[in-house]
Amino acid sequence: MVNKADLLNTKQMATFVAKGFLRFDELVPPEINTAIMAEIDGGDITAAAAGTPLSQCYPPPSAIGQMLRMPQIEGIIQSLVGPDPLFDHQAVHVRQPNEDSAQGMHGDSIIDTRMHFDIQLMYFPHDVPLEMGGTLVVPGSQYRRINEMDIARYQNFLGQVNMVCKAGTILVLHHGIWHCGRQNKTNQKRYMFKVRLNPRVRQLRLWNTDDLPANVGAHKAIFTRDTNKVEDVQTILGRTEPWFENATGRLEIINRIKMWRFLTGDEQFDVHYWLTRLENMPENRELAA
Numbered sequence: 022m023v024n025k026a027d028l029l030n031t032k033q034m035a036t037f038v039a040k041g042f043l044r045f046d047e048l049v050p051p052e053i054n055t056a057i058m059a060e061i062d063g064g065d066i067t068a069a070a071a072g073t074p075l076s077q078c079y080p081p082p083s084a085i086g087q088m089l090r091m092p093q094i095e096g097i098i099q100s101l102v103g104p105d106p107l108f109d110h111q112a113v114h115v116r117q118p119n120e121d122s123a124q125g126m127h128g129d130s131i132i133d134t135r136m137h138f139d140i141q142l143m144y145f146p147h148d149v150p151l152e153m154g155g156t157l158v159v160p161g162s163q164y165r166r167i168n169e170m171d172i173a174r175y176q177n178f179l180g181q182v183n184m185v186c187k188a189g190t191i192l193v194l195h196h197g198i199w200h201c202g203r204q205n206k207t208n209q210k211r212y213m214f215k216v217r218l219n220p221r222v223r224q225l226r227l228w229n230t231d232d233l234p235a236n237v238g239a240h241k242a243i244f245t246r247d248t249n250k251v252e253d254v255q256t257i258l259g260r261t262e263p264w265f266e267n268a269t270g271r272l273e274i275i276n277r278i279k280m281w282r283f284l285t286g287d288e289q290f291d292v293h294y295w296l297t298r299l300e301n302m303p304e305n306r307e308l309a310a
């Protein structure tokens with residue numbers, strides 16, 4: 022049972038819907054990081070069969086299991102894909118020292134047209150300085166479907182985020198986000214552990230919705246728990262990314278609105294008037310007479 026306090030809040034969920042990822046720096050304590058590095062070096066991380074409930078994966082004394090069962094990480098997982106999601110696949114990604122090329126930029130799923138989404142949970146067991154490359158993501162790209170490596174010729178995007186981070190950092194991604202592993206220019210191998218998880222429940226208000234206004238269709242503010250600062254969902258979902266065309270990003274803002282409606286069940290929700298305008302298909306003939 023996940024504590025409410027460990028679930029994501031509305032601001033975090035809106036940020037995930039807008040950007041397609043959330044990062045949690047230095048969340049995993051050093052002793053677990055050390056134990057996981059030992060498991061990686063020993064080749065001891067055994068994958069379950071695809072479709073196995075996560076609760077049956079990585080049984081004790083697995084250090085990966087210990088990490089995934091941390092209350093904060095269970096809270097993140099449950100907020101996004103619900104309780105006890107299905108294990109899809111795992112990978113220990115390794116970038117060799119002084120490699121001469123980076124992985125091409127790619128998206129993993131043009132074939133996946135669902136509103137329902139999987140998450141890729143990435144865990145960085147050691148410090149990743151910039152010269153080590155790090156995973157790169159393009160914020161806000163998760164709804165722009167592309168076929169795998171079709172975009173690999175592009176090396177850099179405005180607004181891209183390099184995962185330069187400390188050991189124990191967690192990154193959770195919407196499965197559609199554009200990403201790649203950057204070139205490792207150091208003398209050490211770089212590791213990243215990834216696990217993909219599929220929801221088993223309808224992804225409807227799975228996070229801590231205490232700060233979600235009852236009438237989210239209205240332009241009401243949410244209060245961030247940490248700072249008492251006021252910010253509304255519309256502001257978060259309307260914020261453009263530098264790579265958006267014409268500085269408006271209307272396509273992605275529409276996609277975000279649709280996702281927010283899907284996650285909250287509020288079919289009236291809008292940012293400004295973007296989606297309501299497109300839904301206006303009047304049939305009133307008397308008024309025109």
Ligand SMILES: [Fe+2]
Nearest residue numbers: 127128129200
């Ligand atoms: Fe990938």
